[in-house]
Amino acid sequence: MAKVNKNYKNVSESYLFSNIAKRVNDFSKTNPDKTIIKMGIGDVTKPLAPLVVDAMKKAAAEMGNKETFRGYGPEQGYSFLKEKISDYYKTMGVSIDSDEVFVSDGAKSDVANLTDIFANDNTIIIPDPVYPVYLDSNIMLGRKVVFIDGNKQNGFLPLPYDGLQGDIIYLCSPNNPTGAVYDRDGLKKWVDFANANGAVILYDAAYESFIKDKSLPRSIYEIQGAKECAIELCSLSKTAGFTGTRCGYTIVPKALVREDMSLNAMWFRRQSTKFNGVSYIVQRGAEAVFTPEGQKQNQENIEYYAENAEIIARTLTDLGIWFSGGINSPYVWLKCPGGMSSWEFFDFLLNNAAVVGTPGSGFGKCGEGYFRLTAFNTRENTIEAMDRIKRLLTKK
């Protein structure tokens, strides 16, 4: 009799987004005249840069031509892309060999699949609030999870504390959902903790391109000692609008060894056996992202979203509402005004301003009383939504 993986029973179904959709739908029905603005979306809205589109069209054409057709590629990605990514790291002052780069179909797949190369009797350190994939992919393996609390006091940037014990640490900076960004000191504390304890950090840098402040690290490898303890995941999803195009990359340094086994060699083996590489067409699109002209075209999109985030941040500052993120991040994480719970504020905002956000409680218990707004809507809608919020919250 085939036995199923019963840990799946312990993965809680998230009703967060379906619950949001239902409430929005109900409101829409009873208020057909109101224009709803969705400020909760985690997806990009701006199209791919022209250079990226051209590269993919050209690659598609190559695939239709006998002379230029490509079959199976290397599971770890084509050299033309891995070298571009390696060069990209140089712009942060970080030296990464191209065979430390693993091209993937996105950071979500890799951060979840990286669980494969670790034993199940590790203790996992996960921040709360959190992007659910870190948690769920470990619950699916029955692993012990220890939460570290983010809160207003630590600016949603929890640090290792005396007595903290754990083997694998998930960090995301700039953070989803809180928008908070670790500075060098903060990251150094985690790197030192990991090296002192033989722990491994899985560092999700999916939003690194939103960091404008030069003093903040965009890669964990800017911190001394990180190559001995950290795997970094990155994605073109937000950087270059690849949410539907699908490409990311993971850095596994050759210096990262545990129990005499090279994690680089293990991940190479994992991907060789369980993955067959990213579409050639998509990899050519990704390559274009890393050209000077591609960087320029994408930078315009990032600037656009960053200005939206600033508009949100400015509004909240004017209103005297505490928040993290908004700068160096596409996310703004605010304390619900008037002591409202996350869902109370959700309903309040929907019913009185027709603005939709994401209740912070959907990201963990420490998210209760908080609310996430995102910078991915249009400029016009962002301005209009902030006007509505301002009018609503300054009403006597």
Add this chain to the structure above:
Amino acid sequence: MAKVNKNYKNVSESYLFSNIAKRVNDFSKTNPDKTIIKMGIGDVTKPLAPLVVDAMKKAAAEMGNKETFRGYGPEQGYSFLKEKISDYYKTMGVSIDSDEVFVSDGAKSDVANLTDIFANDNTIIIPDPVYPVYLDSNIMLGRKVVFIDGNKQNGFLPLPYDGLQGDIIYLCSPNNPTGAVYDRDGLKKWVDFANANGAVILYDAAYESFIKDKSLPRSIYEIQGAKECAIELCSLSKTAGFTGTRCGYTIVPKALVREDMSLNAMWFRRQSTKFNGVSYIVQRGAEAVFTPEGQKQNQENIEYYAENAEIIARTLTDLGIWFSGGINSPYVWLKCPGGMSSWEFFDFLLNNAAVVGTPGSGFGKCGEGYFRLTAFNTRENTIEAMDRIKRLLTKK
């Protein structure tokens, strides 16, 4: 201290293809005048059909336009493609709901990742010789594996035998590497065995489109009772030349339940958490494959390879060499002449005819003394290689 997954130590490194490459390289150096023909390649050589290329160019253009841009898609694939795949099954007389279809980046990823939804204390039944991914992905989890032997007597189509015990069964038909195809009776025996024992069959149908004989099943769901015990994996890699474009699909029937858990729901959950869907551009290309015109364009490619396989099969028949495959399959699996071992025949063929194939021993102990030729080279090279083999083996 982070603990690694020590099962990785038990995955044997395959030196099969690097060993082949080395010997070919050495021969090439000492025989610069000889033209080597590679008849061992498992990759396609013909370009994508024009309709597929056009669909991908159009999709890339859509991604560059604000009005038609697509962000995150459904992890399980777009409806436009899932419905086409559901319709494709109707041509085999099989009814598959579109929510039993999971679009993936290829059968290799899915067949390896499907291990996730099963417990580790299952016994795995794997045929020998075998495509290495089935074995390695289970060794990585420390699972107990039982081999069922393929041989000349059973035509490399092993069947369940009295006393066979196991919970998860890997079958591939048409088979890689042996080219052998189960008939309805054979598959029925496996389906009955699985249902009698509560086992689950993972059925790799990656080469189904090569089946021309209408009496042979192209899908396991043509066999009564299969929806209660089988997951089917398929790929556009060989069907439509997608080895570098990357798209496949997996069918998990809703009727497939073990220990009160729906495997369809479990795989849905696994993919939602650990995968983010296939590129929109690639899915549009895949959709084109399933249009009547796309099917026609691809059928021409399949015919081309199928005729190559026939040429190989005819040559071996003329030479009195035993083989499986060659019909309804792109692979030909032959008994090395003169009692040679797989590597002896490899060297004999390389040194005397400058033809390269794949030693059967690289696929498992039962492959010793056998040799794989493939139909994926050009017509001209296939004919030339067969002429050389004929001359070599009829020499006194």
